[in-house]
Amino acid sequence: MKAVYIIGTDTDVGKTFICAGLCWALKEKGYNIGYFKPVLSGAKRRGKMLIPQDTEFVVNFAKIEGDIYRLTPFIFEKPASPHIAASDENIDINVYQIKQTFEDLSQNYEFVVIEGCGGLAVPLKEEKNQFYMQYQLIKEICNNVILVTTTKLGTINHTLLTVEFAKAYGLCLKGIIVNMYKNEPDEDKVINTIAKFTNIPILAKVDFINDFPSDVDENKFKNVFKKCFDDRAIMKIMGVFEC
Template sequence: MKGKVLFISGIDTNVGKTYATGILARQLAAEGHTVITQKMIQTGCTDISEDIEMHRQLMGIPFTEEDKAGLTCPYIFTYPCSPHMAAERDGRRIDLSVITRATQELQKHYEYVLLEGAGGLMVPNDFHSLAIDYIREQNYPLILVTSGKLGSINHTLLSLYACRQQGIQVDSVIYNLYPHTDQLIEDNTLEYLRQYLRHEWPDTHLRLLPEKSSYPPHSEMAIPTE
């Protein structure tokens, strides 16, 4: 078996990638699929990936054997910053082939591997490679997480433009409803993106990520698709 890898990125940092990844994994599992999440590079942590920990909480499962073996987060750095800077501060080097091999090992055992990136598409892994370069080279379909905060239209369209230029398939755009900022801007942003995707990216799904406060700890959650 060779599982399908979906890469989850966002229009910026702190846009809801981790919640989207965990809830989508839970949804796939509820549909009867075998699914595992992976964090490409984690910064701002020491022994364990806080994002993997959140994934497991949202999925309602304990740490897996793959988590304990380090396959689901090959690189963890201490300083909360971009991967290239975090690796440099810790005196280490990121070898992207290590991440690729870990993902391939997970693909042998799961139907889906949800690979969460760090920050947005243009985040540098090192001084020679950006996240978007890695996605293109691996030919991974992308799930792009956005929100209704002011500026999201610009950031979303720039991200989609970059994907088109790089020939990256955008499986879906997830619109994060949390946290609330300005209802008028949120509603307008959602409607604009809905129309934009319909005309410019007709094969890309638009999904709504429920509010954080509505995530019950032990019930099925789904990300509705429009």
């Protein structure tokens, strides 16, 4: 099975944007790519329908076939940690269903990009005072992780803590993608610091797009992804896809 789990150091580091670009870039190279986001909170209503907007964006941008409600089986309107949103909306996050859906999807694609909901230590559900965490789901379906980070203030701390957490719980962290890169003087110093401390490959630096997600300009996005996910970056990333 060839898949990778995309996780973030923090909220709003751009996991969905990276997933969309990665899926699109790999499809451009001729690969049959699937996308799966098991849990999404903070979904928006469109009329009476609750829309998993992250999934909708990735599927539409990367031209991935699949029903968005199958690709994201657990959707919550409340913008909160999944275990809180699920409790408030009286929905049980069924881990077996997530694993079975992933197994079924993986039969249809060469590679599957899985997008996490937040970071490694996010609780997905609480049952009898026991928490089931996102890192546990990762270990059960695809212990193969790419970390998305940025270069904003505080990111060295967030990134190093995430890496150490991954090591402590036996996760296989294969690479780091730096998002929102502005090519400013200190950014490469931040990236080099992270690389030296972690000894984990920096797979790509993805340029900052000022008006995302308010302005979905596909051509602008594609130009960024062509540059940042070039042949060299794709070769590095393809080496990661092995659960």
